[in-house]
Amino acid sequence: MPQNAVLELTNLRKTIKGKEIVKGVNLTLYPSQIYGFLGPNGAGKTTTIRMIVGLIKPTEGSVRICGYSVAHDFVKALSNVGCIIESPDMYKYLTGMENLLQFAAMNKTISQQRIKDVVEMVGLQHRVNDKVSTYSLGMRQRLGIAQAIIAKPKLLILDEPTNGLDPAGITEFRNLIRKLAYEEGMTVFVSSHLLLEIQQMCDIVSIIKQGSVIKTATVQEIIQHDDKVEWQINDPEKAIALLMDHWQIKATQLKTNTISAEIGQHPLDKLNEFFIREGLGLTYCTAKQNTLEDLFLGLTEGDQIV
């Protein structure tokens, strides 16, 4: 096993009531990175995350957190994890502070100062002594993060964390996650069905579809590799043929005089010069940065995404 892996999933499978929900997930997470776990609803994201934190026992395969097996070394493994599973359900009849004290009491390493720091970090210091039942969803979400990070975990797992947050809240949340990962050195594992969220927040993304991880790569890699360029040209047939002959680029005709191609590492300015030299009558050129969405749609073959 990799020396410093924070989380390592090996051939993780789960069958519930005869239906295989998770079909052999392999995943390795390294420190101080923000990982995205992307997939449509029902792809097995939550089930996988529940297996990671020991709420569900895997049918097959193993989960190791900081080298400790969740199945055999539950206490040591879970000492390194903080998480929010789905909605941040807190004790509504307690105040925010009482909630945090509950969790602090379960781990002797947590000091009063740490509780104070965490409350400030999530920006709840003004409302922390109010009952949770009076909180807005955004404040509950913050309290959820507070309880997740209170024990300074090495791995922070957030299942659909931005559900119910307003745009300002999401931005604030994103900054907080970055701070935790890059300043406190946590590995953050964020599951979401929202592509934009993952794209904006994560360093590395794993895409899960129908219980299997189908691609894992850095967000940068995925976006750069797949840059697409569109040209408006007088003679598209000739242009396609020339691109293939001189640059080994496979282009396709989109409209009457528009072609499109993935140019990969080829510099766009050289290509444009080439078209003008050949007298193809280049009138307009646009480099369209590929989004995760294109990739996702391609990979999941048009599965419904919300």
Next chain:
Amino acid sequence: MFNLIENEVLKMISKKRLMFVLAILVVLISIFAYGQNHTAERTKAQLAQRMGITATDDWRRLADQQLIDMKNRLDSPYRDEKDKSSLRVRIEQLQYNLDNNINPLEQSAAKFTTKFMEQSIFLFLPLLIIMLAADMVSGESSSGTIKLLLVRNVPRWRILLSKYLTLMILEIIVLFFAFVLSVIISGLFFGLGGWLAPVATGFKLVAGKLDTSAVLNVPQWRYTLMVYSLAYFVAVVVGSISFMISILVKSTAASIGIIMSTLVAGNFISYFLSDWKITRYMFMVNLRLTDYLSGSFQPIEGMTMLFSITVLLGWAVASILVSFVYFIKQDILV
């Protein structure tokens, strides 16, 4: 473990459920005390009417006479030993009443407190315990907070054990308040005394018949203590069973419903199907443990204090086992 129990108790305090249970106790004890007061006064009135004198004032003469009669009876050579021991116990009681000038018709806080628990042990007390126990695990399941608890670096069995121990603590608290509230409220009606009066106990079943040969008097306070101890045992047993159902069912309302209907059905069963041998192994028909103390039980062959305690203990242990095995193994999907 101590921290975990503290957590659970704090949750229980904040949830107000404990307060609710105590409020029910206050209301019920008040009603019961008022009813007892009313009954006592009516009995006095009836006695006075029947005898044409105010029996309540003349009770000493009546008691004196009864005492003499019983002493005579005790001397009679034509009585067997069984009758004599219960007679001796009665004489002791009457003598105490006379010596301490206590009208046996009068209620006292001590008598009331004991009687209240004797009347509560098979239905009312279990209902209070169910209200507390049924919520302990299913409450967390239905609110989703169980997830927060189980992803800590604490093994599941410790979480469950802390909940079970908390339940045991709260059962003591309920009994403690039942006792204190009974004493205070009934004290307002009947005065606070009566703790040293002798109470007969020690009845046994021999060959399906009530055996009074070992009957003896204990002071009221000791009798009360025994009644409340048995009530605590019953509370722990009912608590364990509700606890298990609360884990299996996950919905508080459903688990309260299941265990309550079981209890009520148990009262029916013990009434209608008392001939049916298998019913005596059900926990519901064994809850009236205090009847063995007071000798007021229906003599049924094979049912003794030890039998009932063994049956109840069996249910409790089985419930705890099922609870822990299921809780540790289950997948949390809420």
Next chain:
Amino acid sequence: MFKKSMWYSILVIACAGFIVLASGFYQAIIVTTMVGPQPSRETPMTQTTGDSTLSSKNPNSVQLLILGDSVAKGTGDEKSKGFSGYLPDYFKNNTSKEIVLDNAGIDGLESMGLLEQLQSKRLDKLISDSDIILVSIGGNDIRSILSLNTLAKEDEFRVRLDSYQSSLRLIFKELRNANPNSMIIFLGLYNPYEKATGLEDARLLTTWNYNTQQLVEEDGKAIFIPTHDLLKFNVGKYIAQDGLHPNSAGYQALSYRISKSVETILTGL
């Protein structure tokens, strides 16, 4: 902090409570399961035989035996004398002989119980030595039906009366088997309830007493002593605090009546 202090008080109560309750539980089990102290005295059986050998027939004494229920025993007498106390005093006026008395009355005895007591033969020695036997029985047979409603009362009364009569026949048979010659004095029933003197109840009581008297008269050496007439208007004076048994004055009055009825027989003994 309020909740914190509440938690500590709960903890203290729970710990103390647990210890106290555990000890109570232990006591409760001990009390209900321990083996009772075995009676160290002799059994009533041997006592009875001992008594009867002591009171063997002495030609210079009149032997009086009292059988039956609580009235026979003398319950209700605040001086705790009853018939056993007063009858010998009255009898002394008519006989010079020593009066020896045995009382085998048992509270709550019904006719069936008396029959069983006789059939056990434990009393046979006493009976055979007796010159006079006073029997009071039946009150407990009829007492429990008074609370029933009129219809049920009538039916239940018939049932009780029938069984009482057959018991009574057998009681006389047992007595006569043991002693064909003694004088049997049988006490009738009275109504102790001042308030419950409905016509219906009076009729039942009369019927009961009438049937009893008929049976008693069938025996040549028995006498039925009514009590109803003596007590009817003297309930306040002759009935004890318990509202059921005669008091001291009541027992004296009845004893006087009995002694008058058997004056001649006593002098003849």
